[in-house]
Amino acid sequence: MSRLSPLQPKSINIAILALGGQGGGVLVDWIVDLAEHAGWTAQATSVAGVAQRTGATIYYIELVEPTAGHEPVLALMPVPGDVDILIAAELMEAGRAVERGFVTPERTTVITSSHRTYAVQEKMVPGNGVADSGAVLDVVRGACRQLVIEDMQALAAAQGSVISASLFGALAGSGALPFPVADFEAVVERSGVGVKPSLAAMRAAADLAKQPVPPNPPADPMATAPRPLPQRAASAALQPLLDRVRAEFPKAAWDWIGEGLARVVDYQDLAYGSEYLGRVAKVIAQDPDPADGRVAHEAARWVAVAMSYDDVIRVADLKTRAERAERIRGEVGAAGDDVVGTEEYFHPRWEEIVSLLPAGLADRLDASPRLKGFLAPRMDRGRRIQTHTLIGHLQLRFVAGLRRWRRGNRRHAHEVAHLEAWLREVERALPQDRLLGIELLRCRRLVKGYSDTHARGSSRFDKVMRAARALQGRPDAGPALGALLQAALRDAEGRALAQQLNTLGLAA
Structure with a gap:
């Protein structure tokens, strides 16, 4: 709504960016209820993101003070440069709001959670693909008029509530809306669902919003x-x-x-x-x-x-541990007598299954095309196992129990041979070129996971190790190998590694 005339009623434009499952719709309903009970006109719209982590849902609310005898004309979408309050349920969404022009220094109050929900692109990077939260925070801090930031998700969880309650409380404490905190509390009480924990989270966030913003960026989650x-x-x-x-x-x-x-x-x-x-x-x-x-x-x-190293024995062991079950119960807020079910998806390849056998037997099975052709298609298929059931739990505990025979299986023999070959390279390099030896140790970062992930990482590792042998004797061998390692960690496809090998004049 234009603000050219001083006779026009006051309006407040609010944009909310939230991911699926973060209660953005609940937060919108609460704000609308808050305004309407105060006699204001309120309209809310939303545009869903393309997918849960390729775009947040953008909710837009316009609030207009009482206009007796007049119906205000309201917009359907936020307009860059015309947003008074920006609420982001995740730090990177606040950064994206700045990029979209929704945040302006002379006007916008930004309320954001400092926690991260990682995008697919961040998770796909073999190394640390997490975007720099500190840099995003600096951009947001410089782009807004007022900033309220805290880990709203952790704050809500500590009170047994959800992030929408703490964001609503931060809005109340920020003073960005002309309504007393008591009116915010009344909204939560009228909702009738989870009132006590929601009020606790709301009040905690309201108190926090009145404190100065800490100067330090959020802690690096990968440190x-x-x-x-x-x-x-x-x-x-x-x-x-x-x-x-x-x-x-x-x-x-x-x-x-x-x-x-x-x-x-x-x-x-x-x-x-x-x-x-x-x-x-x-x-x-x-x-x-x-x-x-x-x-x-x-x-x-x-x-x-x-x-x-990760193998199916280790995976089965970790998925059936009591502490994992307790962690999941805590994440979903389960009460003591609630039954929480988990369904695990497995897709072991022929190689993973045969690797559990003694090396000699596994080699004989691999050497028989007829037997392998009969068994592999029957084993190499996806399985869904419900670990909260007795049968599902016992299946995985049986696999986890194979740990006592792990030293005798083919996978362990291969891993030990690979480990010892790597350490021989390290021990040979250290006396002549200490920095090169250190970088050789760090190269083990490339090998992780199991199944296809392990195969891809091992392939990159082998390429880097061949390059390390070619670099020996060069004065820049250590830094060059470090650059290769960073390139190998940059993308799963290996494009950056191939480019760096070419830069160094080495064969890919």
Whole structure:
């Protein structure tokens, strides 16, 4: 609505960007109810996104103060430069609103959650594809008149509610609407659904909205920091390994070695943990300058990753753990007596199934075209297993129980051979070119997952390792290999890696 004439009634234009399942429609209904009970005219429209993570639904609300005897003419969509309040249920949606022109410095109040719901494009990147939240926040901060930001999802969850309640509370506390907080509370009470937790989340967010915006950007969700090495192990059987860490390894790497040890013991057993420490010690022994702990740090991380490779045994184990069931119950807000069902989708290939067998037997099956042709089509199909049922749970527990025989199967033999070949390259490089050796350790980032994901990562890893051998002896070998690693992590198709190999004059 134009504001050229001072005689025109006051209007407030609100745009809300929310993803599927975030309660954007509920938030719109509450705002409309709030305005109408105060005698204002309110109109709400929405345009759905193309899909849940390729575009948020854009809700638009126009509020017009009481106009006795007149019917205001209202718009159907927000117009760039004409939005008074922008509410985003996720940080990147606030950034997209700025890009669309919905946020202007002299006019717009922005209320946004700081949490992230990652886009498909971010998840597809083999490395860290998460967009820089700090950079987006800086853009939003500079583009708006007033900013209210907090992890609204976590705030609501702490009160047993949903994000729409905390966003509504932040709107109340911001002062951007000319209605008292008591009117906001009355709206929630009239809704009649989840009133108590919604009010708690609303009040908490309203109080928070009155505080200054923290200057620091949201924490990097991909940042990793190890826990301090404990003084005492969780069990008496594990204590000797913990004592060995303190006795044999540089203090600068204790925390990372402790994390790696916990990971491989959980993956297999105590003997496997002892093997892990032996491999890390062997790498450190080749370090010409162990004082700074860089080699020990990288070896601790990536040897643990290599030794705890993903296989169907590991997947079955993780999906049937009690802590996972508790986490899911918490995420859906289940009460103590609620039954929560989960359905897992599996599509194991012939290779994954045969890899569970002893290497000799698996090789014989692969060598028989007739037998393989008969069995593979019957095994290589999708399966949906309901892990909350007795039969479904027992199926996965049976597969998880194969862990005790893991060392004898073909997959483990292949993984150990691959691991040892990689570590030989590292140990050979470290005395001559320490930086190259460190980058060789980091290359293990490329191998992850199982099935097709594992195959693609292994292919990129093999290409980078061949390039590393070609780079040996060059003064820039370490930085060049680091650049190749970053390129390999940039896209799943390998286009960036091929381009970087070409830049370095190496064969793809």
